[in-house]
Amino acid sequence: MPRARDLNIPLDGTPGPNNAITDVPGVEVGYTTLTSGGAKTGVTAILPRGKTGVGKACTAATFSFNGNGELTGRSMIDEAGVLALPILITNSHSVGAVHRACDLWVAKHFPKVAAQWMLPVVGETWDGYLNEINGDHVKEDHVFDALNTASSGPLQEGNVGGGTGMNCYSFKGGSGTSSRNVQFGTKSYTVGCLLQANFGRRNEFKVAGRPLGKDSKAPNPMGTTDWFEREAEGLPKVPEGSGSIIVVIATDAPLLPGQLQALCRRVPLGLARTGTSGGHFSGDIFVAFSTAESAASIASKMPYGPAKDEDIQTIQFVPWGHIDMFYEAVVQCVEEAVLNAMVAAEDMEGRDGHKSFALPHGEVREAFCT
Template sequence: MTTTSQSPVEPQRARDLGVPFDGTPGPANAITDVPGVQVGYTTLVSGPDEAGTARTGVTAILPRGRDGVGVPCAAGTFSLNGNGELTGRSWIDEAGMLALPIAITNSHAVGAVHQGVDEWVHQTHPEVSAQWMLPVVGETWDGYLNEINGGHVRPEHARAALDAAAGGPIAEGNVGGGTGMNCYAFKGGTGSASRVVATAGGEYTVGVLLQANFGDRDELRLAGRPLGRESAAPKPIEDDDWFVRDGERTKAAAGAGSVIVIVATDAPLLPGQCEALARRVPLGLARTGTAGSHFSGDIFLAFSTANPGALTSQLGRGANQGLERLDFVPWGAIDPLYRATVEAVEEAVANALVAARDLEGRDGHASYALPHEEVRRAFA
């Protein structure tokens, strides 16, 4: 079964279960609260068949929406632990901007999704594809539930996720690239949240979308409560010897997996300030308990949708191009954006856990969601 979607199904989020969070969320409490940002998914659930069992997909983010492809956004990246992949980072670090779609998928599908994004841009914006294309594609590993070497994700699935991208409330949990992911040895996946803050004479939104596939069960905390070690839910991904049976020499390492986090804001920022926001992501993750495993690829990207028309880089213009200018929040006024990033990351992880549902995948492997009754009881 292949589905493309953006709207939520059976929405239930951490706040619905009584978990308290700091800060003021936007209307959808999602990355799409940042004006212009759109999100779409392709979710692949099928098999087993000749290619094995599919529990995977693609998540697509359009920073300036469908009509804004090719218009640069100030951007910066940060890697807490580099056991992962986020394509396009070298150009972002060099030029301080991104102008193409962002996609997230599984570890072995990066090439197919990269090709699909290129194809979609060429189809929808040939004036952009006439130059060079360096889209951003991130990944986390879903090989516990998904037959990761089955080639399930193809370029057309990336194109479909981009076609489905829209604003407003978004689906979370077992959707898109998050379909087969696990977090703190519970079922994980896609999560999002936002914060609205006032600073430097304006009101701005910070939105986060993440693909949560990290953490040891004993680490998990929600609003300071050690729900991981208190949970009665089974954790076969940590307790079973499936990694040995798969032909490896040792058990899977607790906490292995990865997390990709995308931070968006309409606050006008310099590229270095975007990088500074990306560096605050680990503080939000740490609030949920993780220490950052060596076997987890924890890579983050932040971008600003302000200053359209700046940070351009076009072939053929050379020295004839005039000066460009950026408005930006003064460094001394940036702390509210830091706090918003930390708060939104923390809540996005909780939303991914709460939205996720039990899922059985390849070879009878099963992942169990964080029990809602345990959360309600903890915060009653």
């Protein structure tokens, strides 16, 4: 499938080899996509250290730009700056099923990890326009499949995984990813992003500063503003732009939990580049983690019993005075991942004949032809 850069969109920064979150060494991603019958949904699984590294902690942090949504496990991450289990993304009404299935998967493959306690991170966005959201479509096996098939390398985008039934700026939305190289002295670090895009109103949409949403000729069945008219047509009685976005930021740079939260706080700047003003009905919640060994060591060592001198821990981390290059990478990644999700998405017909139309590639190419 084409990506944003294939449509001549001028985007900043230098991507990694796959321009994906999997450019961060060790990160693996898997999808389960459900499109049969009334199901237009799925599961996305992100394993920070791959399938062999479950239970090995990363430093981590979260941030909620708008709390009209859900991301489980946030309280422990915010308390201790620790993430050790997979991150999964699905639809709003499947959070419980996905959470329980993740527990069972970890218990099956990592019994020593499961014997302590498990706090999987499960995020959601609402796909009830296209998906039978109360149809209980996401099952245990679907979560297992997403986790078991997770891999590194290039990733599918658009109508896949948890993003299958999502909409963005009243075009078809879905799953998107991107990455950036960050040069730090003689070392090269990677910042990667994966997101589930399901937010924004059509007239807000911008590409590289150009307001393409207002003049798009693509049909917009989600743009009706009269709620009673929507109800009479059998459409969900919700305003345009409802839905949410979950963003996962990964890096191999050694960053403290407070620094990772600062990266999360820059996510809205990348979203704003695509036009959104951050509507009330959108749950915009973000999580970031670092796989750096020097950072992970402080999260992994859990001394018990009487305190001893050797229990004191040390950590290496990027100085705050050099953090701006990572902020820039996050903003660039998030902007491009949203555009990648929309460019890769295809027209979809869902429940009760509801339709969502993809961003017209020709309109984008025409805007940036030289």
